Amino acid sequence: MSDHEKIKKVSIIISKGTLEGVYPGLIMANGARMAGIEVNVFFTFFGLDAITKKKMNNLKVDTVGNPALGFPTLIAALPGMSSFVTKKMKQQMEELDIPPVPEFIEMISDAGGKIYACLATVEMFKLKKEDFCDQLDGILTVGEFYELSAGGQIIFT
Known part of the structure; x- marks a missing residue:
């Protein structure tokens, strides 16, 4: 594969606040960083739960x-069904050495990935910068996210 065919930048949008909604984007972002690909992760709507201090440790599997x-x-x-399935999934992920959400966010950030929140959603949910994890690189408008994503691939999970 020639250099012009390789992906150099990827921007991943995470919009769901459940374990099964957040992990695919985190796994893809981490894998991209490990491959040397520039990564932007944009959290919007309930996806913000993955980077909100009070909620990021308590994501559950949506059973219904x-x-x-x-x-x-x-x-x-x-x-109790959602809690039961969530507990089982977390046990399975631990056995496979898949880190919990806060640790995964930290790994992506430490590897050079950028973490962003959607301004419209932040305002809608009446959140502030201090409500988010320390790895948050900024709160962006959708237009700013598109500018940041220019020349790369955009993946919506």
């Missing part, structure tokens, strides 16, 4: 309406 789990909706909606 998640056909990949194979549970009928009635079973998936039972009290």
